[in-house]
Amino acid sequence: MARIAFILLCHKDPQAIVRQAEMLTASGDFIAIHFDARAKSEHFEMIQTALKDNPSVAFARRRIRCGWGEWSLVQATLHAIETALESFPRATHFYMLSGDCAPIKSASFAHAFLDAADVDYIESFDFFESDWIRTGMKQDRLIYRHFFNERTQSRWFYAAYNLQRRLRLTRAIPDDIQVQIGSQWWCLRRRTVEWVMDFTRTRRDVMRFFRTTWIPDETFFQTLVRHMVPETEIRSRTLTFLMFTAYGMPVAFYNDHYDLLLGQDYLFARKISPEALDLKQRLGTLYNNAGASFQISNEGRSLFTFLTARGREGRRFARRFWETESTLGRERELLIVVCKRWHVAKRFVDHIRKVTGLPAVEYLFNEENTALPDLGGIQRSLGKRARHRRALVRMLFEYYRADRLVVCMDPGDLDILQDFCRDRATTKLLEIQCAFSDAYLIGHARRVGLAGEQSPPETLARLLPTIRGDMIHESDRIRDAQFENHMILRERDGRDQRIRLIQRFLDISPEMAQEIADTHHLFAD
Structure with a gap:
C-alpha cells in the first residue's frame, strides 16, 4: 500500500x-x-x-x-x-x-x-x-542569470537583467x-x-544553470x-x-x-x-x-469561470482599425435567428433553407466545427471569426452570391448582435424564446462543464436558479437594446402567430411561412 x-x-x-x-x-x-x-x-x-x-x-x-x-x-x-x-x-x-x-x-x-x-x-x-x-518573461528566465529577487529587490533585479541584455550576455541551456x-x-x-x-x-553543470x-x-x-x-x-x-x-x-x-x-x-x-x-x-x-x-464531478474551474464572467459584461476585442468603417453592404439583408436551445434554431433554420432556398449558417460564432467554406483562413477559429465578424459575414454573402443570409446566434452574443444591427445593411432579429425545464438546464450545465455526471443533486439545485436567471437576463438585455427589427417567437405562441412572425421576418408568402411554422417537433429536446 x-x-x-x-x-x-x-x-x-x-x-x-x-x-x-x-x-x-x-x-x-x-x-x-x-x-x-x-x-x-x-x-x-x-x-x-x-x-x-x-x-x-x-x-x-x-x-x-x-x-x-x-x-x-x-x-x-x-x-x-x-x-x-x-x-x-x-x-x-x-x-x-x-x-x-x-x-x-x-x-x-x-x-x-x-x-x-x-x-x-x-x-x-x-x-x-x-x-x-501567459505573460511576462519566458526564455529570458533561462538565458540570462538572475541574482536578485524581482519582488524585494526589483531595482537590482532589472538593472542586472537590462545590463545583460545590452551586453548580450546570454548563456546556453545544457545540451542534453x-x-x-x-x-x-x-x-x-x-x-x-x-x-x-x-x-x-x-x-x-545543470545545478549551476538552474540556480x-x-x-x-x-x-x-x-x-x-x-x-x-x-x-x-x-x-x-x-x-x-x-x-x-x-x-x-x-x-x-x-x-x-x-x-x-x-x-x-x-x-x-x-x-x-x-x-x-x-x-x-x-x-x-x-x-x-x-x-x-x-462523487467526482470536476466542474470547479468551469463553474468559477462562468460565475466570475457574469460580473464582466461588455468585454470584447476591439475592432481592427481597418474595419472601423466596414459594412456588409447597404443592399444586403442579414437575418439573425437568436435562440439559447441551439438544436431548436438549427432545426428551424434547416427548414428555412429547404423551403426558401436562402443560404443559412448555424452558430458560426459559437461552434468551432460549424460547416463553413474556405474563406482564406479567417474561418479557422472562433477567435478569428469574432474579431473579423463583419469581414467574415461579408465574405459569406460573396461566397453564396446572395443578398440575403440567415445565421444563428446565441443570445449571450449581445456585442456581436449590436455590431451587426449598427451596420448599414438591413438586419433583422428573430428571437426564439423557449421554455427551460430543469432537465434541460441540468443537461446544459453538463454540456458546458458547469456540472458533471456525478454532481450531487444539492449542488445542481443551487446551480439551476443561477443558470435560469442568466438565460432570462440575456433575453432582457436584447430587449433593452431596442433593436429596430427585433421580433420574438415564443414556444407558447399559436400557429397563426408563428406564421405571421415568420412571414414578416423572412418576407415570404403566407404559404411558405405556413410550411416553416409547421416544422415537425420544432421545440422537442
Whole structure:
C-alpha cells in the first residue's frame, strides 16, 4: 500500500502547521517540514516542541531563507526531501505541499489512487512550445542569470537583467536537457525522487544553470523528471486543485467551498483561507474517515469561470482599425435567428433553407466545427471569426452570391448582435424564446462543464436558479437594446402567430411561412 511522505514548505501560522502535521500522520503517512528561516525562531521552536514525540515527523536539517521566484525554494525542497528519504524508508511516494494546502479526499482514497497506477504526477510541458506562461518573461528566465529577487529587490533585479541584455550576455541551456515547465505541486515515486537526488550530486553543470534561472520551482523538478522517467510513467498533471483569477492571483477557498472541493478530481487543494477554520476542521476529519465516498464531478474551474464572467459584461476585442468603417453592404439583408436551445434554431433554420432556398449558417460564432467554406483562413477559429465578424459575414454573402443570409446566434452574443444591427445593411432579429425545464438546464450545465455526471443533486439545485436567471437576463438585455427589427417567437405562441412572425421576418408568402411554422417537433429536446 502507498505510504506518503509529505514535503511541507511553510513560513507562518505554527499552530496550523502542527494541526496539519498531526492530521496527515494520523493515517500512517509521514511529513518532512522545512520552516522558512525568515520566520520567527520562536515559531519554529513551537512547532518542534509540539511534534517532537511524533515519529512520523521530521525537520529539514538545514533551514534557509526563502524568496518567491528564487532558487531558495528548490533548495529548501531538496533539504526536506533528503531528510524524508533518510527518515522514512517505508515511504513510497513524496508529495509537495504548502501550509495553505488541505486534503479534499480521505487518506484511504489517496492511497488507493496512488496504488492504482505506478506513475509520477507532475505537470511538465515544453517550456518553449507550450503556452503555460501567459505573460511576462519566458526564455529570458533561462538565458540570462538572475541574482536578485524581482519582488524585494526589483531595482537590482532589472538593472542586472537590462545590463545583460545590452551586453548580450546570454548563456546556453545544457545540451542534453529539454526544459519543461509546470506547477510546483507534484507527487513523485520514491525511485524517481532518489534519481533526482543522485542527479543533483553528479550534474553540477545543470545545478549551476538552474540556480540562476528565474522561478526555478516551475522548471527544475519538471525538467529532471522528464529527463529520467519514461513518458509512459508520467501523468502531466498536478494532484493539487488550485485556480487563478484573471489577474493571476490564486483563488482562496472558504467554509462554503466544502462540497465543491470534494467533487474535484484531486487529492489536495490550495489555497485554503486562514479564516476558513470550519473548512479546515471538516477536511481534517474527512482525511481520516476511511469510509468516506466521493462523487467526482470536476466542474470547479468551469463553474468559477462562468460565475466570475457574469460580473464582466461588455468585454470584447476591439475592432481592427481597418474595419472601423466596414459594412456588409447597404443592399444586403442579414437575418439573425437568436435562440439559447441551439438544436431548436438549427432545426428551424434547416427548414428555412429547404423551403426558401436562402443560404443559412448555424452558430458560426459559437461552434468551432460549424460547416463553413474556405474563406482564406479567417474561418479557422472562433477567435478569428469574432474579431473579423463583419469581414467574415461579408465574405459569406460573396461566397453564396446572395443578398440575403440567415445565421444563428446565441443570445449571450449581445456585442456581436449590436455590431451587426449598427451596420448599414438591413438586419433583422428573430428571437426564439423557449421554455427551460430543469432537465434541460441540468443537461446544459453538463454540456458546458458547469456540472458533471456525478454532481450531487444539492449542488445542481443551487446551480439551476443561477443558470435560469442568466438565460432570462440575456433575453432582457436584447430587449433593452431596442433593436429596430427585433421580433420574438415564443414556444407558447399559436400557429397563426408563428406564421405571421415568420412571414414578416423572412418576407415570404403566407404559404411558405405556413410550411416553416409547421416544422415537425420544432421545440422537442
